Structure formats: structure tokens, C-alpha cells
Amino acid sequence: MSVSVGKWTKYKLILEDENLASHLPVTKLFKEESLWELMDLYSELMIKPSFGHKGKGVIQITSFGEDKFGVQAGLNKITIHGKKPLFKYLRENHCSPKRQYIIQKWISLAKIEDSPIDIRVIVQRKRKSSEWIVTGKLAKIARDGFIITSAAKELVPVEEAIERSSLNSQLIQKILIELDQVSLNTARQLEKYYTKSRLIGLDMGIDQEGKIWIIEANLTPNIAMFNKVEDKSDYETIKSYRKG
Known part of the structure; x- marks a missing residue:
């Protein structure tokens, strides 16, 4: 029997490993009760389609207190007063009942100036090999x-990003x-669960304290970004592993 490749399913599968669970942001299926449950715990949340890609449909919800909420999608920001109006707005404009969405605790990612950064990691194994690299x-x-x-306005080596970021540069080797x-x-x-997979793309976050977070796992990641940087050695390695 095939296993769903949706974000919700992969979150639950990764959560089964107790060593990985602490690297996952708290996540629930999008429902009205789960929205308020998480909003009571965290003042900032992310909502994203379970089967979306390239960041499409991702929004941020911020609680300003006194039932006042901010919603940001792309560069668009609006303020909504009241829980019922917020949920109604989300259902009508961002979270169709016909699709599955998840809600996650917002991670305060490390930044370069005011721009958040995250890390794309490609992990592969060769045919008939169980060793992931x-x-x-x-x-x-x-x-x-x-x-x-x-x-993304810029793609840079991870070490360079950490050095330029708000993180303590002494943590570079530990983080890597x-x-x-x-x-x-x-x-x-x-x-x-995905026994035939040989290529997995991970979007990883590093928060302001240097903690590693698993934001998302993708079984069909786009590797083209590795061909857009000056040093194309990773791109060549990825292609080589994909062939063999």
C-alpha cells in the first residue's frame, strides 16, 4: 500500500523517531479548534497546504492580543479583528475545505540583516545501497x-550564511x-516508508539560538538551485548520485 507524500503524513512519520521529534515544530491539521489551540500556545503560526510546493499558499498568522490578528501572504498584510472573522477569512481566501492544510509553530529563523535564512539539504543513496550521503x-x-x-534573493554556501547571520559564528562547526x-x-x-526513494530534499531551519529544525521533507526536490551558484561541485555530485 502506498504512503501519502503530503506534509502531514511525513511530519507524523518523522515524529515517530524520538531523536528527531525535538527538531520538528509543533504541527497540527488545520481546523478551527487546532488553530486556537496553537494560537493560545504561540503568538505566531504558519499555515501551509499539505500538498503545496515552492512556498505557494504559505501564510503567517500573528496574534497581537485582544483578538487582533495579522495575516501575511507574500508581501500582502492585513489585520483582522476577532477569531470568527479570522477563521472565516482564512477559509474563504487561503484554506479551501477541499484541500488539506497544516498549522505549524512559527520558527524565529536566523537572519541576514532582516531576511530569514533556511537551508536546503540534499540526501541521496546509490542504487542497491542503504548508505545515505x-x-x-x-x-x-x-x-x-x-x-x-x-x-530567495540570494543562494550562498551554508558556512558563509552562518558567518553573515545573527548567529554566533563560533557555533559554525557544531551547526554544520x-x-x-x-x-x-x-x-x-x-x-x-518510502522504500524506493534515493533522493530526499530537506528544508532545514536554524533558529536564533542555533537549534536545527526540520521544516519540510520533499521526495522530488528541485535541484536546479545548485546549478545557480558559482561552485557547481554539489550539483555535479547530486547528478552523479541520481544516475547511479
């Missing part, structure tokens, strides 16, 4: 004013090692 890593810097990095470890462990966990 990190074959590529890139940092994506969000465009000015955007909350997610799918609209942990980034690889969490990525490889995530691939091994997903392999149990």
Missing part, C-alpha cells in the same frame, strides 16, 4: 519583506555537523 547544502536568503525563502546528522537520520526514517 549528504550530497549538497545551500543557504537560501529570503527577499526583502518575505517571510519564507522560496522567493548537527545539520548533516539530522538530515541523514531523517532520510533513514523516511526510507522505512
Whole structure:
């Protein structure tokens, strides 16, 4: 029996590994009760389609207190007063009842100036091999004013991004090692269910304290971004692994 490739399913599968669970932002299916449950715990949330890609349909909800909420989609921001009007607005404009959406705790990502950064990690294995290898890593810097990095203004090596960011540069080696470890462990966990997969793309976050977060796992990641940087060695490695 096939396993769904939706974000909700992959979240639950990764959550089964107790060592990976602490790297996952709290996530629930989008329903009115779960929206208020998480809003009571966290003042900022992300909502995204379970089967979306390239950041399409991702929005941020911020509670300003006294039933006043901010909604940002792309560069568009609006303020809504009241819980019922907010949920009605979300259903009518962003979260169709015909599609599955998830709600996640907002992660305060490390930034370069005012732009959040996240990391694309590619993990692969060769045919008939059980050994997963990190074959590529890139940092994506969000465009000015955007909350997610799918609209990236710059692609840079991870080490350079950390050095330029708000993070403590003394943590670079620790972060790089942990980034690889969490990525490889995530691939091994997903392999149990997606047994034929040999290529997994992970969007990883690093928060202001240097903690690694698993934002999203993709079984059909776009590798083209690795061909857009000056050093194309990762791109060549990824292509080589994909062939063999």
C-alpha cells in the first residue's frame, strides 16, 4: 500500500523517531479548534497546504492580543479583528475545505540583516545501497519583506550564511555537523516508508539560538538551485548520485 507524500503524513512519520521529534515544530491539521489551540500556545503560526510546493499558499498568522490578528501572504498584510472573522477569512481566501492544510509553530529563523535564512539539504543513496550521503547544502536568503525563502534573493554556501547571520559564528562547526546528522537520520526514517526513494530534499531551519529544525521533507526536490551558484561541485555530485 502506498504512503501519502503530503506534509502531514511525513511530519507524523518523522515524529515517530524520538531523536528527531525535538527538531520538528509543533504541527497540527488545520481546523478551527487546532488553530486556537496553537494560537493560545504561540503568538505566531504558519499555515501551509499539505500538498503545496515552492512556498505557494504559505501564510503567517500573528496574534497581537485582544483578538487582533495579522495575516501575511507574500508581501500582502492585513489585520483582522476577532477569531470568527479570522477563521472565516482564512477559509474563504487561503484554506479551501477541499484541500488539506497544516498549522505549524512559527520558527524565529536566523537572519541576514532582516531576511530569514533556511537551508536546503540534499540526501541521496546509490542504487542497491542503504548508505545515505549528504550530497549538497545551500543557504537560501529570503527577499526583502518575505517571510519564507522560496522567493530567495540570494543562494550562498551554508558556512558563509552562518558567518553573515545573527548567529554566533563560533557555533559554525557544531551547526554544520548537527545539520548533516539530522538530515541523514531523517532520510533513514523516511526510507522505512518510502522504500524506493534515493533522493530526499530537506528544508532545514536554524533558529536564533542555533537549534536545527526540520521544516519540510520533499521526495522530488528541485535541484536546479545548485546549478545557480558559482561552485557547481554539489550539483555535479547530486547528478552523479541520481544516475547511479
